[in-house]
Amino acid sequence: MNQLPGPVKAYFDASNEERLDSFLAAFNDDAYVFDDNREFRGIEEIRNWSKTDIFGAHVRFEITDATEHDGVYAVIASLDGDFDKTNLPSPFFLKHTFKLSGGKINELQVSLP
Incomplete structure (x- = not known):
């Protein structure tokens, strides 16, 4: 997917x-x-x-894949930052699943890919 919607892009x-x-x-x-x-x-x-989980840990995302199905956007991103990486793979990936409404994020689920 070449183009993420504005709110999803803004999130990252x-x-x-x-x-x-x-x-x-x-x-x-x-x-x-x-x-x-x-x-x-x-x-x-x-x-x-x-403030705690993203900004307090200075998390940085690098998007590696993104798909859209029926208006739901799934984005896989590697992340790094100042958080405990004990027993985490390197690189560490998370899946962000976005549902939008009214031009903004209405629902976000963060999970392992």
């Missing part, structure tokens, strides 16, 4: 550039995130999750 770009406000602007106010068996609902919970 803002993460890599450590721009929290731009990151949050990619989400609907009532968006849902499921990451590492934890659920985050609404922009304030997503803010707290991202």
